[in-house]
Amino acid sequence: MSSPIERLPVELTDFIIAHFSLPEYQNFRLVSRLLHHVTLSSFHNRYFARRTTTLTSSCLDRLLKVSACRHLAGHVSLLSIKVLNNEEIDLLRDIHRVGIYPPPKRFPKITQVKPADISHEVACFDRLLAGDDPKDAIDKLSRAMRRLTNLKSIRLFVNDKTLSNKPYYVAGELPCDDFEVASLTFKAVLAALLKSDIQIERFQTVKGTHIRKKTRSASIIYTAFQFPLDRIVSLGNAFSSLRVLVLALRTSYSGDSRVPGWQNHISHFIGAAAALEELTLCFQPEDRASRHRAAVMQSIACSVQVPNLKLFHLWGGAFRADDMTLFMKNHSSSLRQLHIRQCFLREGKWHDFINSLRESRLEYLRLAKVTYRSGGLKDVQWLDRDTGDMKDRILLDASHEEGWTMDEMLIDCVDRIDVSHEHEALQH
Incomplete structure (x- = not known):
């Protein structure tokens, strides 16, 4: 016999869970097989329609896993390519030098960077600046794009950098410019797009739709x-x-x-x-x-x-x-x-x-x-x-x-x- 909540119309169920956090959403879907089924589409649209990645091998491997799942690949419509800024890379470099994961609390937390990815992010940043050919990243990204059958939009942005930001310099060192890394990433993303042989409807190097000084951009x-x-x-x-x-x-x-x-x-x-x-x-x-x-x-x-x-x-x-x-x-x-x-x-x-x-x-x-x-x-x-x-x-x-x-x-x-x-x- 179904419970009262299982007898609710799907539209009303979606309205109830609209403001659930991810853990709450996951627990709710495990209440019964019926609820798991009726919320499947909205769950995919909410948590898989937009995917964010960097050009590191570990992040691209996760994207490839999503693209290889036929139940998820068709729901991804927006792919965001995030570039970490200089301050974040300097912080990750310090954490990597200490070698304690998760890092000690004295280090600020960088959102959406997993401890296992720290060394990869630093290495990717350094390779781009050194002029190394990111052919492995291009290959993985192009394969993921090809499998994401509903991909319509690609956007690129530098984390926490806006249209009003000026170049970043470290005292006593040569300029290490966010703009340069963003531009190298831009070229790699375009190379992957061409290799994937897909057509998209939207391409942007800013995050969001409203343009202002605080708009995050590359x-x-x-x-x-x-x-x-x-x-x-x-x-x-x-x-x-x-x-x-x-x-x-x-x-x-x-x-x-x-x-x-x-x-x-x-x-x-x-x-x-x-x-x-x-x-x-x-x-x-x-x-x-x-x-x-x-x-x-x-x-x-x-x-x-x-x-x-x-x-x-x-x-x-x-x-x-x-x-x-x-x-x-x-x-x-x-x-x-x-x-x-x-x-x-x-x-x-x-x-x-x-x-x-x-x-x-x-x-x-x-x-x-x-x-x-x-x-x-x-x-x-x-x-x-x-x-x-x-x-x-x-x-x-x-x-x-x-x-x-x-x-x-x-x-x-x-x-x-x-x-x-x-x-x-x-x-x-």
């Missing part, structure tokens, strides 16, 4: 995009179903040393995703050389055309008004949402650029904390007609403003902008 150095032509062609196949691309980029690295055309490699990478619908580019606003960020945007405006692009989000970038206008013109038939935040207008005027958007078919425009140069950096501000205050952001949404067309809202946006100090942006 800012990829521009040199990591220097792929040979045959690799770009192969990426076109791997990205043939890609709908969302979110990239965190670092353009100021190793000073001003540049190979001519360096910025075009980033454009070629983006252009390989011909079916792209959403593109987000996050730069490091602390990078002093805004000309490098502007060079990337100029290359994208001149060479990237993805016919289905519906949303473009630029965070921390720098650009010339003419370049962004060209980009908008090239995608006017499809682009409906434009987000520009924490950005610097290097050449041109904001009110001229906003006026140029009237020729587009935008339905949504968000400008926040944007700047221009007039002596020093100046914030663009808009008059709030309700309060009379000046604000550093404005949102235009045609779907929520009854009686207003987007063209009328853009005209109003220009009228409300404070241009009392705005002049032609100067190169610096």
Whole structure:
């Protein structure tokens, strides 16, 4: 005879266990064979839809075990590749030197790092920095990807590092940069993706969907995009179903040393995703050389055309008004949402650029904390007609403003902008 809880509808059972911790969930499922069966699908979706791994052999072996289980492999839709940061590696190195596992309590705990993995994490980090070919990691990761039949998204991030973080240095030593390790991991993940011969729908080097300064990310150095032509062609196949691309980029690295055309490699990478619908580019606003960020945007405006692009989000970038206008013109038939935040207008005027958007078919425009140069950096501000205050952001949404067309809202946006100090942006 079944118990009262076993006679509950499955939907009500799922509602009851929605806030259970993992141990509570496991114990509940062991109450009876019937409960174990009816909660199987929700259990898999909750604890196996997202898997996180590093490039260490022990972590990849666990991922391979999940991918080899036919009951679990089909539930994994998101694969996160985590890169430990320098501070964590230094701590793990100290723990490894002591050789006591679990480590003494004087050592801070690093989340999601098992004691048995400590030596592997340190060795993997050192091998990447030494330039060793991570072919074993690429092979294991590609096999796991191939078996995860429902894999749709891949994301890469550096643990506890955000879009506002600067490079990490140890006093008295050569720079040991989180960005460099993240970029090497990025190349290894792409190599595994190509070797697996699968197609994904989302690729991102940030964690989460809301972009802000505290967003955890892996800012990829521009040199990591220097792929040979045959690799770009192969990426076109791997990205043939890609709908969302979110990239965190670092353009100021190793000073001003540049190979001519360096910025075009980033454009070629983006252009390989011909079916792209959403593109987000996050730069490091602390990078002093805004000309490098502007060079990337100029290359994208001149060479990237993805016919289905519906949303473009630029965070921390720098650009010339003419370049962004060209980009908008090239995608006017499809682009409906434009987000520009924490950005610097290097050449041109904001009110001229906003006026140029009237020729587009935008339905949504968000400008926040944007700047221009007039002596020093100046914030663009808009008059709030309700309060009379000046604000550093404005949102235009045609779907929520009854009686207003987007063209009328853009005209109003220009009228409300404070241009009392705005002049032609100067190169610096």
